[in-house]
Amino acid sequence: MSYTFQFRDVFAAWEFILQGVAMTLYLSAVTMVLGLAIGVACAAGRLYGPKPLRVLVGVYVESIRNTPLLVQLFIIFFGLPSLGVRFDATTAAVITLAVNLGAYATEIVRAGLEAVPKAQVEAGHSLGLSGLQVFRHIVLFPALRMMYPSLASQFILLMLATSITSQIAVEDLFHVASIIQSRTFRDFEVYTVIGVLYLLLALVFRGGFALLYQLVFARR
Amino acid sequence: MALLEIDKITKRFGTNTVLDDVSLTVDAGEIIAVIGRSGSGKSTMLRCINGLEPIQGGRITVDGMQVNDKATDLRKLRQQVGIVFQSYNLFPHLSVSRNITLAPTLIKGITEAEGREIAREVLQRVGLEEKLDAYPDQLSGGQQQRVAIARSLAMRPKLMLFDEITSALDPELTGEVLKVLEDMAKSGMTMILVTHEMGFARRFGSRLVFMHEGRIREEGPAAATLAEPRTQELETFLGAVLH
Numbered sequence: 433m434s435y436t437f438q439f440r441d442v443f444a445a446w447e448f449i450l451q452g453v454a455m456t457l458y459l460s461a462v463t464m465v466l467g468l469a470i471g472v473a474c475a476a477g478r479l480y481g482p483k484p485l486r487v488l489v490g491v492y493v494e495s496i497r498n499t500p501l502l503v504q505l506f507i508i509f510f511g512l513p514s515l516g517v518r519f520d521a522t523t524a525a526v527i528t529l530a531v532n533l534g535a536y537a538t539e540i541v542r543a544g545l546e547a548v549p550k551a552q553v554e555a556g557h558s559l560g561l562s563g564l565q566v567f568r569h570i571v572l573f574p575a576l577r578m579m580y581p582s583l584a585s586q587f588i589l590l591m592l593a594t595s596i597t598s599q600i601a602v603e604d605l606f607h608v609a610s611i612i613q614s615r616t617f618r619d620f621e622v623y624t625v626i627g628v629l630y631l632l633l634a635l636v637f638r639g640g641f642a643l644l645y646q647l648v649f650a651r652r
Numbered sequence: 653m654a655l656l657e658i659d660k661i662t663k664r665f666g667t668n669t670v671l672d673d674v675s676l677t678v679d680a681g682e683i684i685a686v687i688g689r690s691g692s693g694k695s696t697m698l699r700c701i702n703g704l705e706p707i708q709g710g711r712i713t714v715d716g717m718q719v720n721d722k723a724t725d726l727r728k729l730r731q732q733v734g735i736v737f738q739s740y741n742l743f744p745h746l747s748v749s750r751n752i753t754l755a756p757t758l759i760k761g762i763t764e765a766e767g768r769e770i771a772r773e774v775l776q777r778v779g780l781e782e783k784l785d786a787y788p789d790q791l792s793g794g795q796q797q798r799v800a801i802a803r804s805l806a807m808r809p810k811l812m813l814f815d816e817i818t819s820a821l822d823p824e825l826t827g828e829v830l831k832v833l834e835d836m837a838k839s840g841m842t843m844i845l846v847t848h849e850m851g852f853a854r855r856f857g858s859r860l861v862f863m864h865e866g867r868i869r870e871e872g873p874a875a876a877t878l879a880e881p882r883t884q885e886l887e888t889f890l891g892a893v894l895h
Contacts, residue, residue: 554704555741559755559807560731569754573745 441616442625445608452608453629459525459604460591460637466530467590468583471537476567478542489538496535502596504528509600525597533590540586544579545571577649584641588634595630605629653716655680655811655842656701661710663696663866670696671707672866680810683837684844685853685874688863689889694846697863698813701844702733715810731759734804735813738820740796742788748775748799749784752806759807767806774802778832794825798832812836814845848893854878862886 478489496504509524519527548571556566598607609626613619656678663671671693678684686694699705701712703719703726712719717729743751752774753767762770768784775781778798788796797817804812814833818826830852836843837856847853853860857874864885870877881887 549741551737551739551741552743555737555743557726558702558704558730558733558735559803560727560759561755562727565758569758570743577745 435620437621438618439621439625441618442612442621445612448608448612449605449625449629452603452605453633455522455603455607456591456594456605456633459522459529459594459597459602460587462526463529463533463590463594464587466526467533467537470530470534471541474534474538475541475545478538479545480563493535493538496532497539501528501532501593502599504532505596505600521597521600521602524600525594525602529590529594529597532593533586536586537583540579540582541575543582544575547578548575580641580645580649584638584645587641588637591633591637592630654678655682655715656844657711657713658697658701659711659713661697661700661707661712663693663700663705663707670866671700674710674866674868676861676868676871678811678842678844680842681840682842682858683856684859684861685857686844686846686861686863687848687850687853687889687893688869692863693866694863695815698735698815698844698846701811701813702730702735704735727759731807732810733813734807734809734811735815736797736800736804736817738816740788740793740800740820742796742800742803744788746787747784748780748786748788748791751788751799752803755803756806770806771802774805775799777805777835778802779828792825793821794828797821797825797829801829801832801836810842812841812843814843814847816846816848818847818849850878850890850894862889864889 474489474492477485478493481489505525505528508528509519509521512518552570552574553566556570557563561569594604595606598604598610601607605626609622613622616622654677656676658674658676661671661674662669674693674697676684676697686697688694696705700707701714701719707720710720714729715732717724717732719726719729742748743754746754749768749771752771753764756762756770757764757767771784772781775784778801780795780798780802783791783795783799788799791799801817818829821829826849830849833843833845833852834856845853845857854875860870860872860874860877861868862870862877862881862883862885870881870883870886872882877886878890881890
């Protein structure tokens with residue numbers, strides 16, 4: 433093997449790489465908030481809603497969880513314009529990722545809500561609280577604590593999955609890598625550096641989630 | 653008018669009839685001890701009284717409000733009827749104080765500070781004033797159950813239901829919970845207790861209700877009924893639990 437490693441050209445593009453990191457962080461953050469909101473709403477709908485709503489949420493969850501993310505992205509970005517619905521690349525990416533994460537979050541949140549003992553709900557009702565008050569004050573917090581580890585893993589998976597949006601030319605970290613590669617032909621160096629950056633991002637997220645858990649859930 | 657009127661109620665789970673033509677009238681100040689085997693319908697009857705279980709026939713009236721009526725606001729009714737469960741069911745993520753103040757602050761619109769005064773007062777009644785800021789998992793079973801009683805009392809109910817509240821406790825802890833019940837009995841609280849504590853039933857029960865296979869098989873003054881059961885079923889049951 434006579435290959436000489438040459439990282440200089442890659443590091444020379446550090447500002448460009450940082451822009452990619454920023455876009456990846458943006459996609460991840462916005463999607464996590466939207467996806468969690470979709471997840472809580474759909475989980476509540478699937479558990480407490482009327483039959484048609486429960487079926488509808490079920491169809492949503494299963495069709496998203498059983499098709500590739502790339503296909504979903506292409507339907508929204510390339511498919512919908514045929515129906516006259518047009519998004520720019522970043523918007524299409526956010527929508528796709530949020531809809532995708534929302535489906536997984538729905539199942540995680542549902543499992544968490546169901547794991548709160550029914551006796552807790554009964555105790556709340558017995559004190560004269562309304563259904564909404566029971567959900568808000570008695571069910572939600574213990575449920576969130578139980579679902580937190582699964583939700584955190586799902587969020588990190590999502591952060592890694594944002595790389596797929598480079599396929600519709602969203603300028604995320606992976607897209608940046610491809611461009612640097614095409615200029616320098618330093619495939620190994622570029623993708624290793626970008627891989628390490630994804631790893632660091634994942635570790636930062638993990639640390640952040642652990643800290644948040646300590647702050648919010650592990651009181652006393 | 654009686655505080656509680658249970659009039660010929662029927663309760664079924666699917667095809668299984670759990671309560672069959674059960675009637676019971678309770679006046680203010682009475683202490684009713686409900687005894688019977690597991691599966692005889694004791695707990696179900698209690699749960700029907702505050703609307704946790706719907707009934708399929710008959711009617712239940714608490715303080716003039718009909719439980720099984722669509723027009724009745726169950727939340728209003730439940731403010732009059734406290735229930736304490738065998739498994740305590742304290743809210744694990746809330747402090748003792750917040751467990752107690754949650755319902756009064758949300759429902760009666762009182763401030764957290766006023767709620768805390770109420771919490772202090774009801775905790776005093778169960779002898780746990782110093783646990784105001786503890787969390788449920790820092791308490792023993794007996795202490796948790798006493799907090800659960802205090803939580804119910806904070807809503808100032810007219811009727812208290814106790815569903816085998818000492819069954820998960822060892823004799824020593826049972827003693828401290830029974831002491832609280834004694835004090836409540838002396839203060840004139842109307843109480844219905846599903847219990848296996850025959851000694852307590854004998855001393856404080858104004859009436860004894862013996863349930864058997866979903867029906868009230870025998871009913872009468874507590875001490876006399878326990879001393880001289882009229883039915884073979886009660887005699888057999890007492891023979892089994894007292895030895």
